[in-house]
Amino acid sequence: MIKRILSKIYKIIFNFIATVFPIHKGLVLFESFNGKLPSDNPYAIYQELVKQTEKKNLYWGIKKEYMKEARAQYPDLNLIPRFSVQWLWFATRANFWVFNSRMPNWLKKNNDTIYIQTWHGTPLKRLGADIQEVAMPGTDTENYKNNFIFEANRWDYLIVPNEYSKKVFKQAFHFQNDMLEIGYPRNDELVNNKANKKLQNELKKKIIGKEKGRVILYAPTWRDDYFIKKGSYRFFIPFDLEKIVNCLDKEDTLIIRPHYLVGDTIDITGYEDQVKVCMNEAINDLYLISDLLITDYSSVMFDFAILQRPMLFYPYDMAHYEEKLRGFYLDYSEVPGPIAENEEYLYKFIREFISQGKFSKYDNIMKQFEQLFCSWENGDASEKVSKVITEK
Structure with missing residues (x-):
């Protein structure tokens, strides 16, 4: 009970920061698969971006259970524990979010933060609002779809890999903001090294x-x-x-x-x-x-x-x-x-x-x-x- 109350207070404080405090210009927060090891589209973008800007402004959110492995494999990256005070401070003041999965709805996005959602694949399986009956424990079909659409409305940019995905994402996510029709950053490596x-x-x-x-x-x-x-x-x-x-x-x-x-x-x-x-x-x-x-x-x-x-x-x-x-x-x-x-x-x-x-x-x-x-x-x-x- 006490832990739940403290968690609620914690969230309120940092959502207040996101509302009142200005962004830190140039600060970019990356995450792959909700805090697993750096990989996929966000990591490909990071590898290119680090050539063009100061590394001190580029941070990775990592779950605590992956932190030891992440530090061993990526000693040159700025790694911070996901959901720590430091992570929340950066998340609420970042200039950019670069993620490939959904973020929790309770985390307020600063009005000046630009959210680049890379997503993580061309869909064969039905997604988001297109799933007729959700079979995942802890939610129901209506809540799942509403949460998905709420999250997608926060994305300023969505990367799309092909014309087919463009149509699916628009429908499944109810997405109405800017799409980057460029292919997937992670696939640059395949194209260039096949x-x-x-x-x-x-x-x-x-x-x-x-x-x-x-x-x-x-x-x-x-x-x-x-x-x-x-x-x-x-x-x-x-x-x-x-x-x-x-x-x-x-x-x-x-x-x-x-x-x-x-x-x-x-x-x-x-x-x-x-x-x-x-x-x-x-x-x-x-x-x-x-x-x-x-x-x-x-x-x-x-x-x-x-x-x-x-x-x-x-x-x-x-x-x-x-x-x-x-x-x-x-x-x-x-x-x-x-x-x-x-x-x-x-x-x-x-x-x-x-x-x-x-x-x-x-x-x-x-x-x-x-x-x-x-x-x-x-x-x-x-x-x-x-x-x-x-x-x-």
């Missing part, structure tokens, strides 16, 4: 300890009804690790990359030689070293398409996901790769890839998919966002 074999081999050695063999990346989305606690969801491996490994050559590696909302520990005991769980590695690094992507309904398919490499789709719970949870914007049958409807088809298609190196039937479909969703990706989105910040 043919850089030297870098890709260096990344392979760093991440899996060797340069030999193919890399198969399994990167699924999260399930709204696999709930642990707020912002954290369960994960299970929907295939037999032994059977997957038996499909591979001895030098090959399977990387499992859960969605950022997954809070489970993933057990790969007995298969460590050929299976790796990569929770915190930069997703672009994983894309660049991967020869095949296996996914379900995740937006990773749209970014990976930049590389024009094979994809395999494993929607093992399609009926439940489409009817009971989110639903889709696109016809799933048009994805740019084979669809494995069950485990046996999954193993069959993996063996086909291992023997042939691609899925020839989908070559033209992949090219069309890339043209539709990646045509705005020119390798300079980070530079364009940095100009918005430095020229304001």
